Amino acid sequence: MRLCSIASGSSGNCIYVGSDQTHLLVDVGISGKRVEQGLNELELTGRDIDGVLITHEHSDHIKGLGVLARKYQIPVYTTGGTVDALSRMNLGKMPEGIFHEIREDETFSVGDLKIDPFTISHDAAQPVGYRIECDDHSVGIATDLGKYNEYIIENLQNLDALLLEANHDIRMLQVGKYPYYLKQRILGDRGHLSNENAGRLLCRLLHDNMKAIFLGHLSRENNYEELAYETVCSEVTLGDNPYKSRDFKIQVAKRDCISEVITV
Template identity: 40%
Template sequence: MGLRFTVLSSGSTGNATVVTDGEVTLMIDAGFSARRIDELLLERGLTGENLTGILVTHEHSDHIKGLGPVARKYNLPIYANEKTWQAMEKSIGNIAEENRCLLGTGESRDFGSMRVESFGISHDAAEPVGYSFSDGREKLSVCTDLGYASDKVKQAIADSDVLVLEANHDIEMLRMGRYPWNIKRRILGDMGHLSNEASGEVLSELLNGRMKRAYLAHLSQEHNMLDLAKMSVRSAMEDRGCFYRDSEFRLCDTYADRPTPWDKVGER
């Protein structure tokens, strides 16, 4: 069957993504109420009972808001590194001991035929991570909430067939926006969020013929727009000599209010 995924929703109001190989179905983050997560799953023909477990990237509320309720409702294991567990302990409530699972930064774990690899990223959280998923033939990587992409991050996602990558803000929109300067400085810093331009720079280094699609994720509702993000990312790639045809590589949208269509990772 190969790997399939859908970004259930992505943005500052909440984040959740589902990856499946037909036997194992994992959700990355649960940044909405349990009721909203059920609604989003249903839009893609799923229920919480289809889930095998939940992977956590970090403890910010737009990634764990519904984590405890969903895990308890469907008796799901939660996977996170030790510092993230400590940081989110009070926010998620009581979790059965057998569902408290450690997956250390830089470690990998097999879920049936699907291998999950965790890699560290730069963000103002206890120990934030991204995840890669592989069935031995195809690879999907999910990498959002990072102030910059280090060489280790680029190495972790370099051979992906499909990449979910943050394009959080337009720098000028953010600078001119209504946020106080300390918040702007946080977003623009190395522990904040990737701008459209930074996302394009990363993609220009990674586009190697294997990568088919990149989904631009975690767009700011205040300081970005779908069309602007794609235009700016593509422009930043072209500024670095990286030109492509849409038949070879595509930039794809994610949404704050609805899921993306199911994507078969191995298909053009």
């Protein structure tokens, strides 16, 4: 099983998760051309993709969906609320029957991958995160979290690898140029996870067999890679857990280029 970020950030998100037999994308918030380039670096093309999982309808998660779906007729899996929201957006004409409606907390499969969608707190129609399993291995995708709770923690237990949002530095956001209402939205329970909260959540998820953590969905205006990394690592090292950050492979998923491929 492999996990790789093709792009991650407030300007566009696209994650690859696959096995030897099955290849998925989680979100397509970048251009079709950039998706293809990323897949090519993985020695794949759009024809190899068996499904696209959409977390929610915001443009940084669906920008390239229309182009990709029309070109390759790839099945799109997402919640009913997200399908309704997408139907009102300018995606162009979508192929008939391409949407497959899923529900939170109901497992479904694509090829040999088992997928568990879970509810996330974000200001979208019906947003979800994903836990994806193959045999005894699992990876998690958790971005656009306004907050986390015991339910989120339970869904992200015992993962081999995780892509976790570290969207903003609270201080940078507070003193930055965003209008007040937008700052309040990002800081709110339906907004985004700060570096500090990403670190605190990670403290609840770490275990001896965690192989890799990507920090993703960084804000271009209110964060930067070194700050996200150092803040999360500090929370882990100083937090109420038996680990130090150096015990794990923690890295930032890049905005504009493909990440290392993690194999579990």
